[in-house]
Amino acid sequence: MPRTEIRFAGFGGQGVVLAGLILGEAAVIHDGMHAIQTQTYGAAARGGAARSDVILSDARIVYPQVTAPDIMVVFTLEALNKYRAEMKEGGLVIYDGSLFSPPEGLPYRFHSCPATKTAMDELGKGIVANMVMLGFLTAFARPVSVEAVESAIRENVPKGTEELNLKAFRKGMELAG
Amino acid sequence: MPRTEIRFAGFGGQGVVLAGLILGEAAVIHDGMHAIQTQTYGAAARGGAARSDVILSDARIVYPQVTAPDIMVVFTLEALNKYRAEMKEGGLVIYDGSLFSPPEGLPYRFHSCPATKTAMDELGKGIVANMVMLGFLTAFARPVSVEAVESAIRENVPKGTEELNLKAFRKGMELAG
Amino acid sequence: MSRERVVEIYVDEALCKGTDGCGICMHVCPKAVYDRSSRLTPKGIRPPEPVRVDDCTACNRCMMFCPDLAIVVEAKETAER
Amino acid sequence: MSRERVVEIYVDEALCKGTDGCGICMHVCPKAVYDRSSRLTPKGIRPPEPVRVDDCTACNRCMMFCPDLAIVVEAKETAER
Amino acid sequence: MSLVHPLHKFVRPSAVRTANCPGCGNGILASSILRAIDEEGLSLDEFVFVSGIGCAAWIPSPYFFADTLHTTHGRPIAFATGVKLAAPDRRVMVVSGDGDLLAIGGNHFIHAARRNIDMTVVCVNNGIYGMTGGQAAPTTPQGLKTATTPYGSVENTFDISGLAMAAGATFVARWTVWQPLQITKTIRKALSRKGFSLVEIMSQCPVQFGKKTGMGSATKMLDYFKEQSVPIARAGGMTREELEGKIVVGELLDIEKPVLDVEMARLRDRLRKEAADAEN
Amino acid sequence: MSLVHPLHKFVRPSAVRTANCPGCGNGILASSILRAIDEEGLSLDEFVFVSGIGCAAWIPSPYFFADTLHTTHGRPIAFATGVKLAAPDRRVMVVSGDGDLLAIGGNHFIHAARRNIDMTVVCVNNGIYGMTGGQAAPTTPQGLKTATTPYGSVENTFDISGLAMAAGATFVARWTVWQPLQITKTIRKALSRKGFSLVEIMSQCPVQFGKKTGMGSATKMLDYFKEQSVPIARAGGMTREELEGKIVVGELLDIEKPVLDVEMARLRDRLRKEAADAEN
Amino acid sequence: MKNERVMTGRHFMQGNTACAEGALAAGCSFMAGYPITPATEIAERLAVRLPALRDADGVFIQMEDEISSLAAVIGASWTGRKAMTATSGPGISLMTEHIGLAVGTETPCVIVNVQRGGPTTGIPSVELQGDLLQARNGSHGEYRIIAIAPASPQEMFDHTVLAFNLAERFRTPVLLMADAFVGHMHERVDIPEPEAIEIVNRRTAAPGFDIEHDQSFLSPDVAPMPLFGRGLKSHVTSSCHTGTGKRNVTDASALDHFIRNLAAKIDNHRDEIIRVEDNTEGADIAIFSCGSVHRVALKAAETARAAGLKVGTFRPVTVWPFPDREVAELSERVKSILVLENNLGQLYHFVRSAASCPVHFLEPEILGTLHGVDRVVAKLKEAAR
């Protein structure tokens, strides 16, 4: 895979950091790729904005910062508005359609994933919306293999919640059709 | 007066620092000259070696360190031995003849001032030996005026000891003949 | 002459940090005046909803304990209706 | 069988800081064994002089109090002469 | 209709929304302090608030609409000492965390207490380093797992109030945020005293302390404070075992000693008088 | 004939002549410490001596013929903490001044006491900064003229031993150099205790303190210690007024608490056992 | 797994975690630290790992502050431990006195600075190369330091090992100058087998060493370290001292000897210490950069070369001692040097000092972020004209 930039963005507490980390770990540990994950610090724990950037590549990654995301996974309208200017034209935006609708006329490919609603209604835990989104992303864009993500989820979520998170992940994959 | 370098040297407690300070103050404040006084720090309070250097000049003094004393006022043989190599050839050495005798054959003009004995015996206070030496120096070499030194003594010795110190100073002048 | 007390409760939803993480107001209210709202505010939180204002005694506990000065309780004595 | 005690007092003048500034040995000796020496050592101090060694009881106070480990007192019991 | 909170007049307009996490006890303390100032009829303009670095340090800065000095980690009391001695007419209040005032800043704490510098120090004891993400503080209970004591803390803890007393403080009190009215009363009293006043406030940090201990939510921690608090009057009659794990609350010390800025002023007066006498 | 002082075996050959001023009390303390080690039958090789900067800090460094670590001003206890935790089999003794340990170094003092780090801290209380030429220390009596309090000090002072107790020390004692035998006995006891032991020693500084107070000579100051010392047992029965200006001497505290290096070793053992169990 | 010293294998690891793992791999068994963003994860990792080590009595202690942290590290080092601390700018500012002590007493130890945005409290989680000059001379007095600037989590591992090795080899503190970016990012980290990791251990004085007469300090060739606990009766002092550790606080000549020999120990071995990455063959312009910024340089050079410019890169891996000769030599080969730093110009002065060709400087458009590649390329074009 050539260099691919993926940005997760939303509020603190929505699990965007973990989603990015799992993606990166899946790529590196299980798919043998190179990956970099970076994130914003500080306000997230207090409910402020949170961002998690992942760069994936088959080759060593030189420039370590995301500059123009190929893919953006957004949990809030605020996040979309904040970062959309940086998106690569024609890039893919996966958004939580159960929380907001994006403005019309932007030059990106939008796909709705009703993650929060699905997480709450079908899994009983709003907190796993991030895994739903990750499932959607994985199924839709295949940045890494499904098996890799599933292994990474198992190793990175709190003990005892593995199955719930995997279920959410698979639900997301289903939503991607 | 052209640049003149005077070094006082002895043990801590012998008052060499004060002697230098008084000489400098006499020159600057009362005789309108320029003067620099520097000294060793540290071991003196614990009874170690002590040194007080004075440079006198009618003009501003540029290079501030004594390099080859014109005059040395030494209270101990140790001090003489330590510093004699730096003396200007033919320079004047005033030493406490009541404490030691200098080695023979050195290329300096030696003059003995039995300061400690005089201070103890005639003034009852060994501690004013430094003023005796200062008196001797002043009378003998006239680096500054007698009045200047007397004023400086008055202003710099502990309150209540002015007369004793002046007496010692004058005794020293007498010893210089 | 009898008077009636009208209690007004104001929750500043821009200041409130949400009943999920906080909920102190609900916890300290002796009259269970508040419910957790089902609405998500633009700040992404669910504020308290004073659904039983009539039970409120204006004891001010919620106001005093709210860590974000997000609640104001005002009791007005009105003349007899 | 009666014995005699011989006390030896050693003052290390290279270590002693002088009875003018210190003099603690003289001060603590209950038997006034020491006098201030009139000699100036090469270090420029006047050491204590154990002039009344015979009065010494080897109580060790001077030795214990000397801040510079400059005094050694040794009492030897000798056989009857 | 939107009502205005009576204490909002004391809040910096650009900072009305606190920077605290949801349910943080520091907000309860903030309003308790402001209420004390309000009840005493004082103006915030009489104050300089000084704080260090940490969540607790953000209580006055920028929240309080007053002169505020937000300094380095651990040193607010030293800055405050300068403020007080330079401007003795200012009321100086330090609000900062247990890590700030007692870990890195312990020396300034004991020296200001010793000197009896006229200031009110409000120390937030949340048993943890909140701001940096839940590391152990000198107040972290033994056995507690934190980010830097992953197997449970093995260190003994400080009795902050006890230390203040031993160091020389003249007014010392301890409360939890479960007692906001008592906090207010105590701070009013502290403000009326000249000298070094320490007010130790146990406060919940649901996000860092709560998460790590599993005590969890803000409300559970408030319940804990409620259950564990023992008024000083009652504590006297309890055994050591009974007091184990309890929080003794109340005013623990209230005495008088020379106050440094007063003594300095006295010295200046004396010297001026001596100089004047000498001239006559 | 020249006799050899029995303690000279403990003195570094290149440093037999102390660097102290004439009549300095520190020398009495030095020999009292060495005597304690001698009487306990210990070898100096079991020890690491750590000191800060100041005259008192020169008591072990380079004087004691042992591993000695002469550090920065105020920080010896922090260095000693590292030594002890890294090498728990070492006996660690800190000898330093009141300015060093209590002014600039106060924080390390209270934290090592809190953690109950196993070390013996001998604090020389001479009421002054000797080495830098007679400035005020946190122990300088009120009213005293020093180089930085030329009109008399106006500050309250620390009760060093009291502070150590409040901070968490488990063994605390105070003596003056007028009591060399008691110092020796107390240090022997301190050495036999695991945990943080503070031994506060009032010592005369005739050159700086003596000159400034007019108390003058070493011997006068020793007399002063003699007159003012009150054994702790007797002090209990005295009134506050009677105790004014007195020096309460004796062993003030001797308790047990968890000791940090022991707790750390226990934790390591626990984790190893858990790991071994997990493997089986 | 977590009981092993070396976590051999492929990881997706945070830079700070990799640093902690590097320390363990290098033989570190003692850490004293104090929490501070963006360095805290190093302590947190070692708090988990050290007490659990199978084959060493690992010690982690959170001290009361940064001053005491480095003090404890130095104390531990004298008992023979490989010891470290980790902090960020404000903590380094507090440590400067003890950095000087470690230099003066020749105490091997590693000090990690995960640089953040300053001056003063600034912004804890934003990266900046603001502390490079502080690294050289943050402590008072005339002395030499070794400092290394890693550019990736992999290097956080590798360079931490290197830092320990240099510290041990030269009995001196070594600074690892990371930044918030490198410290916080996750990237692939490959940890080798233990046997494949080169480890250097300090030379020590053996029992029987004559402490009063044998040289234990101030040798330009690194004197053996007279560790505590061996009955050596070591005398270690922060005061000016002689080659046998004897204090001398009166003579300037002693000070002269003290300073010159400490400096010579580093200066004489500069070739052994200094590591640079020089990719300037055939280049007209060399980009000089270190740490995270070097990744910008690599990308910019690639881009510029694609645009026809003859651009190469020069990276000081060890930023101190400064590779002055290497830069001088470089400046003879290229027409100009472009210095990239995430600050307003710190190493820049030393490059200019060493170079004989024109030297340009470019900071990022927004300090605290990486330079945009376009911005650098534009500057290269300008410099090429």
Added chain:
Amino acid sequence: MKNERVMTGRHFMQGNTACAEGALAAGCSFMAGYPITPATEIAERLAVRLPALRDADGVFIQMEDEISSLAAVIGASWTGRKAMTATSGPGISLMTEHIGLAVGTETPCVIVNVQRGGPTTGIPSVELQGDLLQARNGSHGEYRIIAIAPASPQEMFDHTVLAFNLAERFRTPVLLMADAFVGHMHERVDIPEPEAIEIVNRRTAAPGFDIEHDQSFLSPDVAPMPLFGRGLKSHVTSSCHTGTGKRNVTDASALDHFIRNLAAKIDNHRDEIIRVEDNTEGADIAIFSCGSVHRVALKAAETARAAGLKVGTFRPVTVWPFPDREVAELSERVKSILVLENNLGQLYHFVRSAASCPVHFLEPEILGTLHGVDRVVAKLKEAAR
């Protein structure tokens, strides 16, 4: 007499005493300090003088350490006081964190460093110019400092006044870089009449100032200082902040603004700040030196000229900001520059960085003493060849 602010007249005064008198003459009414050789006499003098002042409520306090000393000074400065502290290298090392705070919060104050021999505890009473690089960047982060190096007790007076004036003018800490030699020596000091002493006072925000909207920080043209006690409700923070003092600890762009404007405040006024003494007319070789060493340079130049060499002297009175343009311009005029420092080469790197001509360096034969004149002249002769 001792009650007057200005002790007009001729004195035979110690450098440290002159520094204290200079501070008083400049309007200083607050000192917080901690004893340390060779700076203690400054505190001791102010301990006598401040409480006795007739026309100001002078405050002297001996704090618990150097960290708190500078903290107290900064606190006092915010109440409107001219405030100072004085210490030596070890104390500066402890103050570095708060030096950064003073820079970042734009707090005028004067910090005197009477340099002694180091690294670490070293030798307290031996002079060294060991802390010149530390002065520039001893604190973490990217920032600017002003530092002045006096060469005599007279200048200890004059430059302390200058230091306060620059501090007030630019709302920034100013370092006075004395050394043990200048601090301890006695020399003639002439103190002018009060009216003859130029005094600069800071611009402050008047009541009515709108703290929430008016600029009180980060102006390159120096924002008015919103002092405490005027009902301004000032918000002062060591965190990254905006021009109105509002904290921003998330955005790199805020950090960029913070750093650049603080730097611009000094950089844009470098001509107003920088003072040099240039006596290089007709010279082929310029001796570059500062502080006490400049007196060697003057004498050596005189001696060399007498021997027929065309030698001049160039002295940065303000060592920071570095007079880079002046040195560059000088290097166009002379054939070479000889840098004299009482260290192993600190300013040397900055001279080389700025100069286009060859630059030589000479330390004293014995570090910690002044260069012998002969040694310098010999080096000049060598350089002239």
